[in-house]
Amino acid sequence: MKKLILALFVAGLVLAAGCTDYEPIPTGDQEDKVIVGFSMGTLMEDRWIRDRDIFLAKAKQEGIEVIVNNANRDSNLQYKQVMEMINQGIDVLVIAPNDCYSEVRCVKAAKDRGIPVISYDRLVMNADVDVYISFDHFKVGKLMAQELIKKAPEGGYLLVSGPKSDYNTELIYQGVMSVLESNIESGKISLLGETWVEGWTRETAYQYVSDQLEMYGEDIKGIICGNDSLAWGVIDALSEAQMAEQVVVSGQDADLVACQRIVTGKQTMTTYKPIQELVEKTVKVCVDLVNGKDIMYETTIFDGTYDVPYIYIDVVPVTRENIDETVIKDGFHLYEDVYLNGK
Ligand code: BGC
Numbered sequence: 001m002k003k004l005i006l007a008l009f010v011a012g013l014v015l016a017a018g019c020t021d022y023e024p025i026p027t028g029d030q031e032d033k034v035i036v037g038f039s040m041g042t043l044m045e046d047r048w049i050r051d052r053d054i055f056l057a058k059a060k061q062e063g064i065e066v067i068v069n070n071a072n073r074d075s076n077l078q079y080k081q082v083m084e085m086i087n088q089g090i091d092v093l094v095i096a097p098n099d100c101y102s103e104v105r106c107v108k109a110a111k112d113r114g115i116p117v118i119s120y121d122r123l124v125m126n127a128d129v130d131v132y133i134s135f136d137h138f139k140v141g142k143l144m145a146q147e148l149i150k151k152a153p154e155g156g157y158l159l160v161s162g163p164k165s166d167y168n169t170e171l172i173y174q175g176v177m178s179v180l181e182s183n184i185e186s187g188k189i190s191l192l193g194e195t196w197v198e199g200w201t202r203e204t205a206y207q208y209v210s211d212q213l214e215m216y217g218e219d220i221k222g223i224i225c226g227n228d229s230l231a232w233g234v235i236d237a238l239s240e241a242q243m244a245e246q247v248v249v250s251g252q253d254a255d256l257v258a259c260q261r262i263v264t265g266k267q268t269m270t271t272y273k274p275i276q277e278l279v280e281k282t283v284k285v286c287v288d289l290v291n292g293k294d295i296m297y298e299t300t301i302f303d304g305t306y307d308v309p310y311i312y313i314d315v316v317p318v319t320r321e322n323i324d325e326t327v328i329k330d331g332f333h334l335y336e337d338v339y340l341n342g343k
Helices: 002-014 046-061 075-087 104-112 137-151 167-185 202-219 228-240 256-263 275-290 324-328
Strands: 035-040 065-070 092-096 117-120 131-135 155-161 189-196 220-225 270-272 299-302 307-313 316-318
Touching (some): 065 075, 075 092, 092 104, 137 316, 155 228, 189 202, 220 228
16 A cells, blocks of 8 residues: 555656657658567467567557567577667567566667667666556565465465566565565464576476475465466476365466466466556557657656656456456456366
């Protein structure tokens, strides 16, 4: 709540502050069609396919041309692809970095040529992007811990986070800890182990939890997983140890398979991030940037060197109890798909 009040206060101060230094690019006739480069660090999780597809559809509606590339978790390839986009004449670069720290060179290359840059979902660090548009990842972490603690208020916990090269992992970790710390201090919860999974890979999460299960067995009551892919690997390890429904498990993204695990009781919660909203806001900002308009933003975020404008989108915890009213009601998934394997 405190954070929200602060954010609203900051919002009041900075709204309409504007941040563009770019000359408007005339739009209108075909030759001047706005071209956006959408550089994606990965397409591995389902959500990124959705981001790409909605982005393409929304841009088409707005008469914007999009060059989209997937770097397949390779930072060198992402840099190469961004350089190609720049040479193809993009007006704006939208980048979801593979590695939040090394992609600063992509931003620099674009900015050196006067091309504005939007950091999408993941923040490019130390890069002074024009605007960061994302979900509230601190809240993602907070919700994960809150929901699990409601259902398993005492006992041993494991923390299976994404890689440190993804700054969202750090924000989620801070959110998780903001809830866990007092429970650890009071002795209700003990943190048995924590790990950071390179590349967000399911197999690594599976292996880590299999090893922890051998050490701690039934002392493990909760596992906070950084996303639904990690939760998948973790739940496979729990299932093998016949502990799947005994241990509370979190995730994020509301992947279809995670929603199916939620309604069958294997996964406790996921975090729903409305991608449609993320894309719509991004496409609007692309247009505003090329038109030289001021950008409205809620707050700023420190990228390690600079405070950058931050447009953030709220997130929603999804459990068995509210899945119908959240992801299904929103049309994110169909009822029959979520309940494919029963209730
Ligand atoms: C995103 C998550 C995603 C993860 C792995 C994070 O930066 O915020 O939605 O699951 O990367 O791609």
